[in-house]
Amino acid sequence: MKNKYSGFIWLVVLMCALATGLSFLDRQVLSISIIEIKGELNINDTDYGLINTSFLVGYAIMFTLGGILIDRFGSRKGLALSVALWSVATFMHGFADNFYEFALFRFILGVGEGGAFPGVIKAVVEWVPKKNRALANGLAIGGSAFGAVVAPPLTVSLMDSVGWRGVFFIVGGIGILWTLIWLFFPQAKSENNHLNKELSNNRSDVPPLRKQLLGLLKSKEAGTFILIRFLLDPIIYFYMFWIPKFLNETKGVSLEIIGNLFWIPYLALGVSNIFGGFVSDTVLKKTGDVNLSRKAVMGFAALLTASAIFVRYTDSVGVIILLLSSAFFAHGLWITNYITSIGDMFGKNSSSTVVGLSGTAGALSSLIVNPFMGVIIYRFSYNPLWIYAGVMYSVAFIIFTLAIPRIKSISNS
Numbered sequence: 354m355k356n357k358y359s360g361f362i363w364l365v366v367l368m369c370a371l372a373t374g375l376s377f378l379d380r381q382v383l384s385i386s387i388i389e390i391k392g393e394l395n396i397n398d399t400d401y402g403l404i405n406t407s408f409l410v411g412y413a414i415m416f417t418l419g420g421i422l423i424d425r426f427g428s429r430k431g432l433a434l435s436v437a438l439w440s441v442a443t444f445m446h447g448f449a450d451n452f453y454e455f456a457l458f459r460f461i462l463g464v465g466e467g468g469a470f471p472g473v474i475k476a477v478v479e480w481v482p483k484k485n486r487a488l489a490n491g492l493a494i495g496g497s498a499f500g501a502v503v504a505p506p507l508t509v510s511l512m513d514s515v516g517w518r519g520v521f522f523i524v525g526g527i528g529i530l531w532t533l534i535w536l537f538f539p540q541a542k543s544e545n546n547h548l549n550k551e552l553s554n555n556r557s558d559v560p561p562l563r564k565q566l567l568g569l570l571k572s573k574e575a576g577t578f579i580l581i582r583f584l585l586d587p588i589i590y591f592y593m594f595w596i597p598k599f600l601n602e603t604k605g606v607s608l609e610i611i612g613n614l615f616w617i618p619y620l621a622l623g624v625s626n627i628f629g630g631f632v633s634d635t636v637l638k639k640t641g642d643v644n645l646s647r648k649a650v651m652g653f654a655a656l657l658t659a660s661a662i663f664v665r666y667t668d669s670v671g672v673i674i675l676l677l678s679s680a681f682f683a684h685g686l687w688i689t690n691y692i693t694s695i696g697d698m699f700g701k702n703s704s705s706t707v708v709g710l711s712g713t714a715g716a717l718s719s720l721i722v723n724p725f726m727g728v729i730i731y732r733f734s735y736n737p738l739w740i741y742a743g744v745m746y747s748v749a750f751i752i753f754t755l756a757i758p759r760i761k762s763i764s765n766s
Contacts, residue, residue: 362480366489368535369473370496372436375528376469377497377593377619379443379462380408381504382524383455384597385615386517388608393517398598400452402727405594406720407456408463413716415467420709421566423468424702428476433535435472439465440528447521463716470494470712471705474692478701484638486696487646491630491689498623498685501593502616509612566706569699574763575707577756578695579714581749586715587722588661588742589684592618595726596677599735606670617674618681625685629654633690643697644760647690648753654690655750657683662743665736680742687746694760 383390387401396404423431442461449455473493481489511520569575597615600606606614629650636646660679667673695711696704729737 362489365476365480365538366492368531368538369432369476369493370499371531372432372496372535373469373473373494374496374500374503375436375524375531376439376466377500378504378507379439379500379524379528380466381501381593382443382508382520383446383459384594385505385508385608385612386512386520388597388601389512389517394449394451396452396455398727398731402724404452404455404459405590406723408459409590409716409720409723411460411463411465412467413463413713413720415464416471416712416716417467417706417709419468420471420705420707420712423471423475423709424705428472428479429535429538431468432472432476433532435465435468436528436535437465437532439469440525440532441465442525443521443528444525445521447518447525467709467712467716470692471709474696474708475701475705478696478704483697485634487630487633487637487689487693488627489630490693490696491627491685494689494692495623495626495685498619498621498626498681501619502623504619505597505612505615509608569703569707569710572763574698574757575710577753578691578707579711581691581753582711582715583718584745584749584752586712587719587726588745590719590723591726591738591742592677592681594723595730595735595738600670600673603735604668604670604673610670614670614674618677621678622681622685625682626689629686629689630693633693647694647697647760650686650690651753652750654683654686655746657686658746659743661739665734665739683746697760698757698763700762 383404387396390396391401419431419435439462442458442465445458445461446455449458474490477486477489477493508520511523515523597611600611600615601608633646633650636649637643640646658680660676660683664673664676667676692708695707699707726738
């Protein structure tokens, strides 16, 4: 008999996709509107780098803390608080008049968004059976890419009609509306999820916090996931924070054209999030081999990211967009199966915490690297950053394969 909640789980996944979409929409608005803001408020490249850094500080702090809290209290409360906080912070950007106010609101935005991905991964683990989790994760985190798809044309269009301040007011308000809707959703509980025992959310088997953290930090598997994010996250932040300026300053691409074209790589990312989950789940259902289903997609993705290297060799905007789309598509394949692998190994009690720890590692790495990106670009060029983006996924895949020969559950899931 079909369970009455079996259809509801995909509504949960849809809401998760909207949440991650809003998170990337909110953070991307500044990367587009800064082209006008820096002239109006006299904010230079150094200031902009520090504003981004303030976001990463808040993000790094809350990614782990958010993951821990969401593992303890569930995705309903955790996501509601997370989205509400960052949406209010986004709204407050519209009142900013100087560098210091932007830095403060950006920090609060980072604190709020730190709970986004641990929250949606927790929701997937709470509601979705393992055989469908890669696809569900792909849909949930794929929303982030579609948020980024919408951000450039929406920001440019709204700036023409309501100004850059109005853009922040509008997108912040949308997030507050999402929060109100989400609070009507039930908390996942064993009594309303009979699809599978793994959907149970029994708190009694959650270990004490200190013991759980120490155990994870001593785990080679958790350490591997943390190291991979430390190596790779600066790449995606480079894409998010610097590509519009790269196109504008080095290729002479206008703000209007950026708005018309920069959504394409993010569309490729969103499609690949879903496609990567679909392929992985299909392989799993046919072979029953979790290790093969996740790593085959990740290995292919690692090779495909090499397309980023060739951005430095062309002045054609069309070719650049094509190469970026290829790199973004590869990242979508990678990140969906990376996050699903965490769920496969650490289950419902620790998956959000591991996602949080790895996310914090990535944010800390980006926090260290981001200020130097401006220095590298100023003293040399964008070329070293494109080379790093093109080779490090393959390095990370080799590390992953050697450190974790087989993906298998090491926790009650």
